[in-house]
């Protein structure tokens with residue numbers, strides 16, 4: 503059975519105005535600009551206002567993506583929100599965005615908790631409904647307020663994260679699946695490494711208590727060096743898998759949008775893939791790690807700069823809490 507291609511018809515992003523520099527962080531914890539830049543490539547990150555939750559960031563990115571696609575909220579068939587920092591445990595942030603956008607009540611809206619691979623996961627899920635012909639327009643809006651779960655006393659993590667949102671509208675394109683739009687995806691899960699990156703308290707295993715809050719167990723806990731090794735090994739592997747599933751080679755890839763966690767991980771992975779640096783999008787220096795939003799923000803950045811041409815092959819690839827790996831190859835329509 504032939505399928506319609508799922509193409510991206512609109513993108514948008516939103517970064518809060520407030521900038522937190524490495525210099526600012528050195529006044530909070532024992533660190534310095536030289537250490538942070540040399541170990542991570544991060545110079546600054548954005549911090550959402552106190553009254554801004556993830557859905558507020560996502561709403562603006564979503565409106566921008568809809569405008570770019572020339573669509574109204576009423577045109578949407580589904581809203582997917584990859585996030586690890588939902589406004590509340592429930593209802594989902596996707597439901598809040600549906601309400602704020604004024605999108606129809608007759609659509610599905612749900613969150614995807616897949617860490618930093620969330621945007622790839624969201625596009626892969628959305629594509630199934632588009633390709634099968636059961637839906638026409640799906641909003642994938644990744645939104646994160648990671649600074650709400652940052653332990654500001656832990657110098658090994660608080661330097662890494664920032665807030666932001668990115669969105670894409672996925673719609674049905676002309677022609678056949680495999681010719682344009684999402685050509686292939688690969689999603690992998692290594693639950694055995696879940697302990698490496700987690701928020702221990704606040705779920706059903708450890709409901710919040712004053713003691714857990716006092717020990718900051720409601721914040722991100724991370725085994726950085728172990729994650730680093732998994733990422734440097736895993737990203738090139740899943741990238742090769744998805745490039746081959748798309749029937750392409752590394753040389754066919756025009757742009758690489760990798761999860762922006764650490765410049766050293768991005769550079770090491772690009773080297774292993776033999777992809778030249780000038781094809782690799784980097785904005786981790788400005789925004790830090792925005793988890794599920796990171797690849798969506800980078801996509802909007804390269805798009806807004808007018809760099810994407812019709813027919814360009816994009817590789818999106820990332821790793822995240824879970825431990826998860828995700829890759830997608832998209833031919834820009």
Ligand code: ACO
Pocket residue numbers: 532533534537538541542617618619657658659661699724725726727728729730763764791793821822823
């Ligand atoms: N400033 C100064 N010194 C520091 C800092 C800091 N901010 N943080 C750690 N150090 C010190 C450590 O205490 C240690 O000192 P010691 O040798 O005296 O004990 C030394 O620097 C080296 O620490 P490492 O943890 O070994 O440093 P490393 O080079 O591994 O860098 C980092 C740490 C940046 C966290 C790295 O491991 C990394 O990027 N890992 C991947 C993390 C990641 O990408 N997480 C996001 C996952 S995606 C998601 O789903 C959110």
